[in-house]
Ligand SMILES: Nc1ncnc2c1ncn2[C@@H]1O[C@H](COP(=O)(O)OP(=O)(O)OP(=O)(O)O)[C@@H](O)[C@H]1O
């Protein structure tokens with residue numbers, strides 16, 4: 001059998017709470033094969049971001065081409081895109097595939113854009129040029145966009161049908177680092193399994209609620225701890 005494949009195009013978080021680590025763990029928890037294109041390396045922990053190092057554009061492009069040339073990607077999910085050139089690259093590659101391959105086909109990936117602009121800790125992931133590139137190139141071709149309320153405003157309050165503005169929820173916890181990445185990856189996973197956007201959004205919100213409950217009593221790091229990405233510990237590691 002061929003498992004559903006989701007490609008995340010995002011940055012690393014050395015603390016393992018957000019970004020690519022959150023995406024791949026969430027995809028694995030939901031039964032999807034995750035591929036990844038790294039756009040930037042961040043030195044980050046539960047307290048904040050110490051450094052952001054963008055990956056050279058040609059290396060981002062080479063990763064993207066390698067995955068798209070080989071794997072049957074059902075959904076592409078974007079996180080931190082770091083530079084306007086990377087935003088345009090993703091728009092060109094994904095938009096180009098749409099034009100050449102025509103309407104819905106098995107190989108036409110859906111595009112979920114999580115426009116990460118600012119970390120909860122305040123550090124900026126996107127310059128004005130990146131925000132402009134999102135507005136001009138990526139949002140118009142996205143199937144789903146998942147800004148939080150600040151990102152929605154920064155993007156000029158886009159009103160496409162697929163825009164889902166995310167906002168907190170009922171679980172009271174300080175271990176919520178990476179919830180946005182986990183939510184958008186869970187949504188992408190459910191789309192890859194065949195759910196429509198509305199159903200995928202509800203299932204993703206349920207998943208995050210469940211995961212926040214699991215990690216609510218974790219004591220991990222000195223700042224905002226990570227949301228649990230996977231459902232159960234690996235068998236055999238119980239003490
Ligand atoms: N405390 C919570 N209880 C239940 N669900 C939550 C909670 N926080 C977040 N969620 C779920 O996760 C989704 C994404 O959360 P949120 O809008 O806080 O992400 P974000 O601001 O992008 O996060 P990040 O800190 O990763 O940037 C919400 O729309 C909601 O479905």
Ligand SMILES: Cc1ncc(CO)c(N)n1
Nearest residue numbers: 011012013018019080119
């Ligand atoms: C790499 C990365 N992506 C996304 C976020 C947003 O939570 C973060 N803090 N770090």
